């Protein structure tokens with residue numbers, strides 16, 4: 728990870744994950760229940776978009792867990808789709 732996102736310490740609008748079990752955001756691969764819980768809470772968070780884009784901007788191998796309602800696998804697939812779209816666009 729290249730640094731903590733600034734919204735984590737946001738005084739006016741605390742992140743929705745504050746006060747919940749942090750383990751929900753770092754589930755094992757088989758732990759679908761905690762993944763669902765964390766994502767549902769992220770979807771109520773005032774920082775969800777900023778958090779997701781912050782996570783997306785991190786090198787994929789350095790950021791584990793659910794950020795902005797996305798898992799690392801979802802972020803990795805998004806990057807892959809965008810890379811493929813750029814390659815196709817370059818061929819045209």
Ligand code: SF4
Pocket residue numbers: 734735742743744745752768769770772773774775776778779793794795796
């Ligand atoms: S989007 Fe999710 S992980 Fe990010 S600050 Fe909000 S609740 Fe926490």
